[in-house]
Amino acid sequence: MTDPAIADLSKDAAARAAVALVEPGMRLGLGTGSTAAIFVRRLAQRVSEEGFALRCAATSKATAELATSLGLGVEELDEIGWLDLTIDGADEVDPDLNLIKGGGAAHLREKIVATASERMVVIADQGKVVDRLGQFHLPVEVIPFGWQATRKLIQRALDRLDLTQRPILLRKRGDAPLRTDEGNLILDLALEAIPDAEALAAELSSIAGVVEHGLFLNICELAIIGCPDGSVVELRREDMA
Numbered sequence: 302m303t304d305p306a307i308a309d310l311s312k313d314a315a316a317r318a319a320v321a322l323v324e325p326g327m328r329l330g331l332g333t334g335s336t337a338a339i340f341v342r343r344l345a346q347r348v349s350e351e352g353f354a355l356r357c358a359a360t361s362k363a364t365a366e367l368a369t370s371l372g373l374g375v376e377e378l379d380e381i382g383w384l385d386l387t388i389d390g391a392d393e394v395d396p397d398l399n400l401i402k403g404g405g406a407a408h409l410r411e412k413i414v415a416t417a418s419e420r421m422v423v424i425a426d427q428g429k430v431v432d433r434l435g436q437f438h439l440p441v442e443v444i445p446f447g448w449q450a451t452r453k454l455i456q457r458a459l460d461r462l463d464l465t466q467r468p469i470l471l472r473k474r475g476d477a478p479l480r481t482d483e484g485n486l487i488l489d490l491a492l493e494a495i496p497d498a499e500a501l502a503a504e505l506s507s508i509a510g511v512v513e514h515g516l517f518l519n520i521c522e523l524a525i526i527g528c529p530d531g532s533v534v535e536l537r538r539e540d541m542a
């Protein structure tokens with residue numbers, strides 16, 4: 302676990318490098334979370350200094366509010382239609398640039414926005430880089446109707462993948478179940494490690510009550526990893542380089 306102050310310097314380094322990828326007139330997807338929020342602040346700063354136009358779609362109500370408060374115009378994704386670039390954070394990044402996202406319960410809209418973009422770039426601190434996905438609890442957004450049956454079906458899917466006895470936790474905010482921007486629930490899967498992310502993603506996607514899981518496979522093209530000294534390391538997916 303990275304020291305929070307060090308992580309903030311690193312996140313800022315990654316955010317500043319990502320702002321340099323933005324070109325005037327771009328159609329841009331804005332991610333969610335603490336790293337994405339730093340990016341939004343740095344982006345607003347650059348736009349106010351240089352005064353160019355952008356069209357932005359946000360991945361959450363929180364990001365839309367932040368961007369709007371900083372003077373960035375935010376539109377619905379469908380008003381813009383398609384995006385040139387999405388910049389977002391991640392909870393884990395593996396060597397193939399596969400990700401776990403959804404620590405902030407926003408992965409459904411994040412995945413819609415990222416896959417409606419020509420390019421998705423992740424910004425993160427070094428603590429997010431892992432050899433194999435799964436230490437971070439995998440968020441799964443589920444419909445409230447019949448969610449306990451959905452949880453049983455997820456458990457059975459995990460059993461088929463030899464991920465037995467893994468806790469599946471209903472995410473709460475205070476005493477109440479957390480509701481996503483879409484009014485759904487989040488189940489967090491404490492897997493420890495994911496031996497076959499493609500197989501798990503396919504199993505989860507086949508369950509009726511599952512809206513979306515937080516595995517982002519083959520979506521991210523570039524990860525900008527910030528370091529506390531202000532430098533960054535760029536990780537690229539081989540097949541897109």
Ligand SMILES: O=C[C@H](O)[C@H](O)[C@H](O)COP(=O)(O)O
Nearest residue numbers: 334335336390403404405407
């Ligand atoms: O749902 C939230 C998102 O997937 C975030 O991008 C992710 O949790 C990373 O957030 P942070 O930058 O705060 O670590």
